[in-house]
Amino acid sequence: MATGVRGGLRRDGDQTRERLLDAAEALFAAQGFHGTSMRDVAGAMDCGIALVKYHCGTKELLFDAVVERRAADMAAYRTQALDAALAQAGGRPLAVEALVSGYVWPFIERSRAGDAGWRNYSLFVARHANAPEFSKVLGKHYDPVARRYLAEFARSLPALPSSDLFYAFSFMVGTMVSTVAQPGRLEQLSKRRIRAADVEVAFQRMLPFLSAGFKSLVPRRP
Amino acid sequence: MATGVRGGLRRDGDQTRERLLDAAEALFAAQGFHGTSMRDVAGAMDCGIALVKYHCGTKELLFDAVVERRAADMAAYRTQALDAALAQAGGRPLAVEALVSGYVWPFIERSRAGDAGWRNYSLFVARHANAPEFSKVLGKHYDPVARRYLAEFARSLPALPSSDLFYAFSFMVGTMVSTVAQPGRLEQLSKRRIRAADVEVAFQRMLPFLSAGFKSLVPRRP
DNA sequence: GTCTATAGGAGGATAGAC
DNA sequence: GTCTATCCTCCTATAGAC
Numbered sequence: 363m364a365t366g367v368r369g370g371l372r373r374d375g376d377q378t379r380e381r382l383l384d385a386a387e388a389l390f391a392a393q394g395f396h397g398t399s400m401r402d403v404a405g406a407m408d409c410g411i412a413l414v415k416y417h418c419g420t421k422e423l424l425f426d427a428v429v430e431r432r433a434a435d436m437a438a439y440r441t442q443a444l445d446a447a448l449a450q451a452g453g454r455p456l457a458v459e460a461l462v463s464g465y466v467w468p469f470i471e472r473s474r475a476g477d478a479g480w481r482n483y484s485l486f487v488a489r490h491a492n493a494p495e496f497s498k499v500l501g502k503h504y505d506p507v508a509r510r511y512l513a514e515f516a517r518s519l520p521a522l523p524s525s526d527l528f529y530a531f532s533f534m535v536g537t538m539v540s541t542v543a544q545p546g547r548l549e550q551l552s553k554r555r556i557r558a559a560d561v562e563v564a565f566q567r568m569l570p571f572l573s574a575g576f577k578s579l580v581p582r583r584p
Numbered sequence: 585m586a587t588g589v590r591g592g593l594r595r596d597g598d599q600t601r602e603r604l605l606d607a608a609e610a611l612f613a614a615q616g617f618h619g620t621s622m623r624d625v626a627g628a629m630d631c632g633i634a635l636v637k638y639h640c641g642t643k644e645l646l647f648d649a650v651v652e653r654r655a656a657d658m659a660a661y662r663t664q665a666l667d668a669a670l671a672q673a674g675g676r677p678l679a680v681e682a683l684v685s686g687y688v689w690p691f692i693e694r695s696r697a698g699d700a701g702w703r704n705y706s707l708f709v710a711r712h713a714n715a716p717e718f719s720k721v722l723g724k725h726y727d728p729v730a731r732r733y734l735a736e737f738a739r740s741l742p743a744l745p746s747s748d749l750f751y752a753f754s755f756m757v758g759t760m761v762s763t764v765a766q767p768g769r770l771e772q773l774s775k776r777r778i779r780a781a782d783v784e785v786a787f788q789r790m791l792p793f794l795s796a797g798f799k800s801l802v803p804r805r806p
Numbered sequence: 807g808t809c810t811a812t813a814g815g816a817g818g819a820t821a822g823a824c
Numbered sequence: 825g826t827c828t829a830t831c832c833t834c835c836t837a838t839a840g841a842c
Contacts, residue, residue, distance in 0.1 A: 396618035540758025571797035578796030
């Protein structure tokens, strides 16, 4: 991208694009895609709408760009967790717990310990995951890694019918996503008996919960 | 509501309101709250916007009205399932399976076998469940019955710490809701190896999956 | 790479006739 | 109880100056 040779004060386009995605991510997370206008995004960046369109085109493309930026990293984290576990096991089938953890933990961990961007992104995903038109886009970016995990689940639980595996996997994703969605939901339901629901604590419960769920679907040997 | 004494051709206001809620329900389910305009609702009813506002006031009140209409029925189904199981057990603690089934099945069943209204409502709930501002409204209508079930879960699993119980319950709800959300999601992920994902089949997997999850959180006796 | 101006339409809300 | 007409805000998108 041959940039000009003017003095050093010229702002970097890539950096602007990053800030733009940050702003869109935060707003989409807080208000949803339809609840957010291009004006909101431009306003958060303190710039005009035209600049937003210059960098990302339409609103739909902006949505896709927000997903794409993080999805690549998330895929890397999950793949890395899987490869590390496989290497340690010498290629033998992994424990279900390791697979659940490898898929769920990167998402949970970044929704808490990550920077504000990752926290917004978690809410962003959770908010749109159950809406068909958005889950299509999300699936486009996430399905490849999900299929790798599905193959490993099948190897670890060979007696589990493959159709049941798909169901179990989707239960796992549904649980993961809804947990991240609403920090305040548990407080409301428990009438403040649970405070400041920490997603990390939630993960400690989720891991045995989901692992037991997977195993429960394996047919008993007679 | 003293109605006039004109000829019998006058349309009934209550019936109009029902049709109005049906239309809003379907549109909110398909496009979400922010993605649906009052004009869309009026258009679907083939009437003016003013009529919509006459019956339900603001858009937010319309949303609330849609929830309220079904939530009362759903609460009745769940309560009835619980009471029947308790009566049969003579008031003794119920099996976890019975509790999971009592809470989940009414929602699943109506998303499939119910009329078009109930099917739309399921999608409606799923789409908005993970968005904080809507889950507040949903919680308002659903929490009372949820708390009854939580009390029964505690009675059936006395060794389970109450905070863990809240987590498990929210995992259950997250799984239930996400399952109903996307009939097409499983096909996409499985590359058509699973066709026409039937929520009733999904329920058959969900029941053991979730029940095993609940039990997995009960501390082992040394 | 940044920004202003503006087109052209869709948004929710309201007043008042029938 | 139903409907038309209308207000004004807000939306996305575009053209073109700097």
